[in-house]
Amino acid sequence: MTTDAVNVQAALDSITEVWQPHRLVSVNDSDVKVAKLLGEFVWHAHPESDELFLVVSGSLTLQLRDRDVVLAPNDIFVVPKGVEHCPLAVEETAVIMVELQGTVNTGDAGGDRTVDLRELPD
């Protein structure tokens, strides 16, 4: 359990690679993560977990099969569990994510974009 406050911007500043989620804190059965995004990810779904995106800076397009949802800073969107999506960031974009613990970044798609959740440096 986290015992000290964590600063979102300091956490983001410590991240050097895009598409690498880092755990900020856990709350109940969920993880709150930060990541930097740039370019297009892969189409995938999370069969077990909704996935919340909150844009801190930049711009994120969540491509869904039937439409695109474009998020500016301070915008929140929740991709329901099981819904296919493909994130696209045309500029470097910083996000906060909330999802159930154990949720894998590439969901049911797998492949070489799959990474382990990282912890922030102390």
Added chain:
Amino acid sequence: MTTDAVNVQAALDSITEVWQPHRLVSVNDSDVKVAKLLGEFVWHAHPESDELFLVVSGSLTLQLRDRDVVLAPNDIFVVPKGVEHCPLAVEETAVIMVELQGTVNTGDAGGDRTVDLRELPD
């Protein structure tokens, strides 16, 4: 389930009363809420839920029985379930909160500061 993006600042701008949590979105079994805070709340604990605070603007002191945790904008802190706390905002402060659905603002303390979770206007 939320079908459109929600803007955190627009939601906060629509809130006219302090200590009135409004639901931004739900994600899995949790609610993500926004509230404006000013002054001191009441000592209470949430026996069933951790409670995440993310300060958007202002300054929040989370008084715990053994110490104070002071949060500036972009700071996150999670009060573990069952831990007594008393929020204090010496200036008007805007926060995002994450906690399990059904969590009551005054927790086990009850009393006249207890309010129902509100929905944002359309």
